[in-house]
Amino acid sequence: MATITELEGVVLGIVRSLQPCTAYAVRRQLQASPSSHWSGSAGSIYPLLGRLEEAGLVEALSDASDGRRRRLMTLTRKGTAALRGWILEAGQPEVAANVSDALRTRAFFLDALTAEERRRFVESALEAAEAFHAMTVEYGRSRAEDGAIGRLAALGGEYAAEARVRWLQELLASLDDEDA
């Protein structure tokens, strides 16, 4: 069972939760996520689903009953197994280490700025982080409708967003100390 990529895992998971569904519905779901890590562009999703189909992980059923041509996707048994395998990789150190945060990344280079710019950075980053946190909360609410697991999964994003706000507040406070 050739290992699948992150995006492939996500797409399998979305297809399973919506099946039978169109590629377009998968894209919308991706775009609804507060994280912009994947664009959910047509150029990524259609070729990707084509690969999954060729590999026998999803099956498509063409339908044009209402004039609109569609391809309705479903996971095959093999696809379900691949999805489960991918989820259960979670114990591997590489998976736990696969994190990123563009805001935090920038903070590592703060000494390239003047004290004034630094303050501007932290203030605007804090604002953006708070707005993002609000988005994760909103997203959690929408996910809660899909059951307990959806809510719990979204909670992880809320906690992370919350932690980032707290961190930036402390950064701001320590800049104040510096000035004093």
Added chain:
Amino acid sequence: MATITELEGVVLGIVRSLQPCTAYAVRRQLQASPSSHWSGSAGSIYPLLGRLEEAGLVEALSDASDGRRRRLMTLTRKGTAALRGWILEAGQPEVAANVSDALRTRAFFLDALTAEERRRFVESALEAAEAFHAMTVEYGRSRAEDGAIGRLAALGGEYAAEARVRWLQELLASLDDEDA
């Protein structure tokens, strides 16, 4: 000033903090990060620094005084400006939304698993998340030597890792409730 990519920003920042330094030193710095988001492979860094050089953001000084041929990189004034511009993008919503976490991503699809598998997922994920948290703490200690800003930046990663552990502990507890 054409906007630069995330990895380009990071590389500019690292070069600035170590300059004059080799591409190899930049790679090591990237690889020392607890996050595996970028591999810091030769295949990414050498071409990237080539592009930055061509764009006039970094300058290279060839040196082979001790027999080992090296190219010592320095930021140009233009490179410093680009770095500052990149850092100060932090207020934009897209930057704050540019986050990812492979562990959390998988949790969204937990209902594809049986109750038993779910428990296995959370237990192994928690273990991996704790190990990762320990790595961030260790990393923070090493960064602290480079001054207050380095320590504060690393703290963001620690908080995020901490929040993830907390979240998984709650997930585990809610699975227990479910079983009972």
Added chain:
DNA sequence: ATCCCCATGTAAATTGTTACATGATTCG
């Protein structure tokens, strides 16, 4: 009618990964 959403795709360009290739130095 016109605009927005549904729906499917392709093409070019960029970016990054793995693997390969080479060679000098340093440490045990």
Added chain:
DNA sequence: CGAATCATGTAACAATTTACATGGGGAT
């Protein structure tokens, strides 16, 4: 003297982004 580390690169491949191209349905 052999292994690890320093050091620089390239080649083939994979994956994704942006932009383009097309068309039907439903609402105002």
